[in-house]
Amino acid sequence: MMKYFPQAFLGLLVSVPFWLTDSYMLHILITTGIFIIAAMSLNLLLGYTGQLSLGHVAFFGIGAYGSALTSLGFEITLPGGIPLGVSPKPVWFAMLVGIVAAGFTGWAIGKLAFRVRGAYFVIVSISFAEVVRLVAVNWVELTQGPMALNNIPVLRLGWGSAEVAFLRKPAFYWLVLAVGTVCYIIISRLVSSRAGRAMIALRENEPLAMSVGVDVTRYLVLATIVSAAMAGSAGALYTHYIRIVDPDIFLFVYTVTMVIMVVTGGKGTLAGPIVGGVIFGLIPELLRTMAIKPEVQWIIYGVVMVLVVYFLPMGIVPALRNWRGGQQASSTAAASGPQMEGAGK
């Protein structure tokens, strides 16, 4: 029965715009969905390779800026007086540029951090995000600095009468869902393969992984590239949805939000970031609609988070799986036990 759960859940998600007509609720689902994609990408690093990237928002922001700038076009003067101009490009192409730019940065970070693990990886990733934010603030000619890039164009696909503009909320919701599904499939394939096992081996026991010939650095870099590109895709979606981007996109609190989603949902599981993302993406918004004072909203948010972390230290999904495993232990002992990848299979 659980086998087709992901498909059934996806079917439910696809149907949402048909019965949820409240535009504000759909807006919340869209932004939550974008954050879930970012959280899924973070989970590939944090959950599977075991490395905490506390600068993850940098990849998100690079995807956002990369896509926005390519779609708007820009003219800058490089050092030495060399002019560089880029004419506005179609949004789908711009989004690809944003994703590739983020992936490339991920590669650079992975290489830079190739010998650093644990706390040092955290520091490298945080510093990197701060540097990127400072660039966005200060390189006014390119980014408009704090004045923000405005009037970012809308994604259009197809030609003539068959053209779809991702302007209305249902269309954008489905776009986010499609990107999220692709990311989910790629991650699930990775983690149940040779590459994913190498990442998990790095997390579980690095010296042992090396002893069987796993080039751990190579797989850490691979994880960083894929993770960064996915975070970049989330940023690109975000920028063409909100249609304005400023350096605040690099705020540390966004990384923290992603980490909370991953850790509470269950790091190292496929479904974890989705469960954590739904809960912690929707709680603040639902509290807001209930017209509760902001301070109280944040207190409730914090209390829920502490309760989850305290009572379910491994996260919600692993706890559910153990509980289910305990229930079935008598009938099918083989199905339980540790697993390399999530419950989603």
Place this chain on the structure above:
Amino acid sequence: MTDKSPSLLSVDQMSIRFGGLLAVSSMTFEVREGEVLSLIGPNGAGKTSAFNAITGYLQPSSGDVVYRGRKLNGLSPDAISRLGVVRSFQKTSLFGGLSAFENVLVGLHKRSTQTPLAIMLGLPRVKEDERRLEAAAREVLDFVGILPRAQEPAASLPYGEQRLLEVAIALAADPKLLLLDEPVSGMNPAEKASFVETISRIRERGITVLLVEHDMRTVMGASDRVICLNQGTIIADGTPEAIQRNKDVIKAYLGERSSHARH
């Protein structure tokens, strides 16, 4: 196996220094293709340090390690493993959160042909490769005798079976030269006895074995040749029988015992 067998690994004048401590001093020996060679010696003699230096986990302060005519100095542990020199660890070392089966799957890394792109695209050949690996994993678990435990979490296996799983992981990595660091410590007598037989079956697979072991019954039962190390220096090299009778070896071990008595 005899003196005429070609040398597979040669360690030449290798010294290992930890600050002021000379853990291994100008160590020179050869491992010949097809043999089971044991490296024995009292606690702190430098056996594990020698293993670490051969397999790239630490750099010797001087001297060379040559495997099949190729210098291993300076290579990373994973690169050395890919050349066919695979080691196990003295302290139990597993992927604790994974099942025994998954542990061996990780060990099979080198035998897999999956590339990242093929994996992400979900190509059919990735599935085929996975099925091949799963069959190979079952074969290896069966070889060491813990196939019935395949689905159990590695960390919850009884200690003796954890040690067998470590050997299975190393075997999965397709070694030509297998270095085992005290594989039977923690096993019960019956497990030890059957492990001697496992070593001879490993040899039948065409794998050369370098064994570090304190358990003399295992050493005597499994080895073709024994080297004894004391305080970083090789003091004897010969057949198991000759080593058992060697005065220096006996003295080294007795010395250790009396020093223990003093503590």
